[in-house]
Amino acid sequence: MDIEITPSPLQGNIKAIASKSAAHRELIAAALSQDKTKIEINNLSEDIEATLRCLKALGANFTKEPGKIEVKPIKEILKGSLLDCGESGTTLRLLLPVAGALGSCSQVIGKGRLPDRPIKELMSALEKGGLQFSSAKLPLTLSESLKGGVYEIPGNISSQYISGLLFALPLLKEDSEIILTSHLQSIGYVEMTLEVLKRYRITIEKIPSGYKIPGGQIYSSPGKVAVEGDWSNGAFFIAAGAISGSVAIEGLDIESTQRDKEIIKLLSSGGARIYQQESVIRADHSSLKGQEIDVSEIPDLLPILAVVASLSQGTTYLKNASRLRLKESDRLATTSSMLKALGGTVEELPDGLIIKGKDRLKGGITESFGDHRIAMAAAIAAIRAKDKVIIKDAQAINKSYPDFFEDYKALGGKINVINNR
Numbered sequence: 001m002d003i004e005i006t007p008s009p010l011q012g013n014i015k016a017i018a019s020k021s022a023a024h025r026e027l028i029a030a031a032l033s034q035d036k037t038k039i040e041i042n043n044l045s046e047d048i049e050a051t052l053r054c055l056k057a058l059g060a061n062f063t064k065e066p067g068k069i070e071v072k073p074i075k076e077i078l079k080g081s082l083l084d085c086g087e088s089g090t091t092l093r094l095l096l097p098v099a100g101a102l103g104s105c106s107q108v109i110g111k112g113r114l115p116d117r118p119i120k121e122l123m124s125a126l127e128k129g130g131l132q133f134s135s136a137k138l139p140l141t142l143s144e145s146l147k148g149g150v151y152e153i154p155g156n157i158s159s160q161y162i163s164g165l166l167f168a169l170p171l172l173k174e175d176s177e178i179i180l181t182s183h184l185q186s187i188g189y190v191e192m193t194l195e196v197l198k199r200y201r202i203t204i205e206k207i208p209s210g211y212k213i214p215g216g217q218i219y220s221s222p223g224k225v226a227v228e229g230d231w232s233n234g235a236f237f238i239a240a241g242a243i244s245g246s247v248a249i250e251g252l253d254i255e256s257t258q259r260d261k262e263i264i265k266l267l268s269s270g271g272a273r274i275y276q277q278e279s280v281i282r283a284d285h286s287s288l289k290g291q292e293i294d295v296s297e298i299p300d301l302l303p304i305l306a307v308v309a310s311l312s313q314g315t316t317y318l319k320n321a322s323r324l325r326l327k328e329s330d331r332l333a334t335t336s337s338m339l340k341a342l343g344g345t346v347e348e349l350p351d352g353l354i355i356k357g358k359d360r361l362k363g364g365i366t367e368s369f370g371d372h373r374i375a376m377a378a379a380i381a382a383i384r385a386k387d388k389v390i391i392k393d394a395q396a397i398n399k400s401y402p403d404f405f406e407d408y409k410a411l412g413g414k415i416n417v418i419n420n421r
Contacts, residue, residue, distance in 0.1 A: 001395040002419035003405070005382040007363070009245030009285070010411040014237060016229030016251035017043035019258065020400050021189060023227045024051050024090050025196040028098065028167055030071035031060035033200060033221035037071045040226040045400045050086035054095050057081035058104055073221070077102045085138075087112040087328065087399060092138075093122060093160035097168035100131040103145035110138045112370065118326055122161040125153045148174025148215045155184030157323070162211075163193040170202045170217035178210040185296055185323070188259030195257055199225070228253050231260040232300045233401045234281070236376045237411070238263055239304045241283030242272035243311050244383045247411060248282035259297050266293060266305065270312060290314035290357055295321045302353075303335045303377035309355040310344040311384050322351035328399070329371040338378050341366040342389060363387030372399040379408060390418070 018041040028051065030037035041048075044064075052062055052069075058081055059074035083099060083106045085092040092110060096119070099106045115138040123133055129149060134141040146168060153161050162178060169176040184190065194204055201220040205212040229251035241247030254261060254276060264281065268274050270291050273284040290312050295302050302321055309316030324331035336348040339355070343362030347354040363385035368375035375396045382389035397404045405415055 001417060002390060002392045003394045004416045004418050005379060005389045005391070006414035006416075007382055007385045007388070008412060008414050010237070010240045010247050010383055010408070010413055011245040012411045013248045013250065014407045014410060015042070016234045016249050017401060017403065018227040019230040020045060020047055020232070021090070021192060021258065022196070023048050024094060025163070025193055026225055026227055027051055027055060027069070027071065028094055029196050029200045029219055030221060030225075031055040031058070031073050032098070032167070032171070033073045033219040035073065035221040037221040038224045039069045039071060040067060040224075041069055042067050043230075043401070043403070045402055046086060046398050047088040047090060047400060050084070050088040050091045051095070054083040054085060054091055057083055057106070058099065058102060074102070077104055079105050081106045083108045085110040085114060087114050089114060089117050090160055093119065093158060094164045094167060096122065097126060097146065097164040100126055100129070100142055100146040101168035101171040105141070105143055107141045108138060113328060114138060118157050121154055121157055122164065125151045125161070125165070146172060148172040148176040150177045150179060152179045152181050154182040155180040156182040159184065159186040159189045162190050166190070166193050166197060166204060166211065166213070169213040170215070172215045174215045176213045176215060178213070180210045186259065186299070188257050188297065191257040228256055231256060231258040231263065233376075233404075235260055235263040235301055236304050236380050237407070238274075238281060238283045239267065239308050240380045240383060240411070242267050242274070242286060242288065243308060243380070244285050245412075246282065246284045248280055250280045252279060252281050260301055262298050263301055266291070267308065270308070288312035290316040290355075292317045292319065294319055299324050299327070300373065302331060303373045304380060306335045306339060306346070306353055306355055307377050307381045310339050310346070310357055310361060310381065311359070312357040314357060316355045316357065317352065318355070319352040321353070327371070329369040329374060331371065331373070334369040334371055334374050335377065337369070338366045338374055339381070342378070342381055342385060361385045363389050365390040365392065368393045368396040370396050372396045372401065376401065376404055379405070379413070383413070
């Protein structure tokens with residue numbers, strides 16, 4: 001699907017969609033519990049559908065209603081199941097250790113860039129724990145089962161390695177320990193995992209070197225859970241209000257462990273007018289200035305921060321972003337290419353971007369590069385362009401935010417589908 005956007009300010013109120021990161025974790029914990037769990041969730045993206053599909057293959061069942069999912073947990077493990085992770089790195093990295101702990105002997109597949117995204121360090125740790133793999137990358141088949149023990153794992157490649165182990169190791173008979181061999185980046189996502197595990201009465205002890213996990217634990221359903229709002233996706237519309245118009249989003253928890261709530265502080269330090277009242281965040285158009293921003297803990301914000309930078313006075317340096325080359329696209333390269341296509345001035349560095357701002361972008365044609373965050377960032381950039389913006393393969397948004405363009409139009413955005421192939 002290619003879309004054409006006519007530049008116009010966005011203005012009005014929308015509701016935040018459910019956090020994709022939190023939803024993955026709630027669904028996995030619920031599927032591992034002893035009893036049913038009702039989960040309130042207002043957004044089912046392609047990535048969440050991938051986790052649902054894999055959990056069902058392992059033996060869980062789901063009943064969907066508008067805004068709700070009832071999870072019937074795994075009672076009998078389905079051996080030899082096919083775990084189709086689609087393009088979801090979170091699904092793969094969280095469920096690979098879980099499938100190993102369950103002894104499912106599953107076949108695991110994925111598509112797009114997923115087979116080439118980082119996983120070898122996690123596989124190495126799992127192999128030392130007794131799991132065997134038929135291949136070093138997807139597609140692969142698991143054999144044998146995990147055993148308790150010491151799991152050494154780097155923390156600077158993907159925090160999902162640690163989260164996956166935290167879900168799996170309590171299921172084992174023996175006690176286990178996770179030893180971090182490097183600094184843990186994106187720690188907020190691990191904190192979210194620990195928060196979910198605590199809700200399901202799983203005990204994890206934080207120690208200086210990592211985590212201690214008692215074996216033989218039982219996941220206990222809280223009965224009913226509401227998935228919190230998504231700061232990563234909400235950031236696009238908060239930024240939209242800051243660069244043009246006025247946008248309010250309801251349902252974002254300022255006390256959340258999601259690190260992408262930093263969007264408020266970052267926009268404010270750049271001169272944005274941000275207002276908060278309970279769970280409503282509003283951003284109004286204001287003059288913005290360039291900044292130096294370390295994105296090592298907030299990598300998903302880089303595409304929208306780059307858009308804001310391109311429309312701010314002066315120069316912005318987005319640094320410590322090398323991990324973004326391993327996302328759904330090489331996001332340093334694709335963010336740079338997208339902004340340049342629309343008239344931005346960007347210098348791509350090995351681990352960051354330098355962006356010189358201007359009053360308006362010129363508009364033009366850009367690829368989404370099959371990346372949901374690039375497609376959404378381009379749409380926000382369009383509101384401050386001189387001419388129309390065409391985004392190719394804009395359906396990439398379905399990975400995390402299928403209703404993005406509906407919300408965009410609800411705020412006054414002018415979108416025309418020009419190719420619905």
